Amino acid sequence: MKNEKETKEQLIQWGRKEFLEKGFAQASLRNICKNAGVTTGALYFFFENKEDLFASIVEEPLRELNQILDEHFDKELYQEEYLNQVKEDMEDLACAKEMLHCIYQNYDAFHLLLTKSRGSKFEHTEEQFVEMTEKKYRLMAERICLQRNLSKPADYMLHWFAHTQVNLFVHLVSHEKSEENAGRNLEAMVACMVACWNQLLQDK
Helix, strand or coil: CCCHHHHHHHHHHHHHHHHHHHHHHHCCHHHHHHHHCCCHHHHHHHCCCHHHHHHHHHHHHHHHHHHHHHHHHHHHHCCCCCCCHHHHHHHHHHHHHHHHHHHHHCHHHHHHHHHCCCCCCCCCHHHHHHHHHHHHHHHHHHHHHHHHCCCCCCHHHHHHHHHHHHHHHHHHHHHCCCHHHHHHHHHHHHHHHHHHHHHHHHCC
C-alpha cells in the first residue's frame, strides 16, 4: 500500500506526463489518477484542483529563475558606473549561462510553462518575463544615458529588445532538448544581444 509521499509523487509524475502530452487545458485528472493508481478523491487530498497540481510542477523552478534574473538586474542597476564594458559583457554571459542551466535542470517544467500552460494562471509567463525585463532595462537605460549624456532609447525599441531577449530562451527551450547543444549557441546569441543593447544606447 502506498504511503502519502509515494502517492503524491505518483500524482506529480503522471500529472507531468499528462500535461506534457496534452497541455494544461486538455489534461484529464481522471487519466492522471487512473495512471497513478488512485481515486480522484485521493488527488484532492493533496491538490485543490488541476491548476494546483500544475503549479506543484512549475512554481519552484519559476521562482529560481526569477531570483537569478532579479539578482543580476539589481547588481547592474545599483552599480555606481557603467564603464568596464568587458566586465559587464562577461557578467551578462555568466548570468545567461546560469539561467540556461536552471532552465535545463528543470526542462519539463519550463517546457510546460512556455508551451503547455494555456488555460492556467501561468499562460502569460512569457509576457510577464518581457514586462519585468523591460522595466529593468528602462531603469538601466535612464542611468546609463544620464552618466554618459546620451539620448534615451525609444520605448518601443526597449520593449522590442526585452521581447527579443526573452524569446532567446523560449527558442532554445522549444527547439533544443540538450543543455550542451543549447550552450554552444548561447555565447554568440548573448554577444548579439549585447551589441544590440550598445547600439540602442548610441542611436539618437
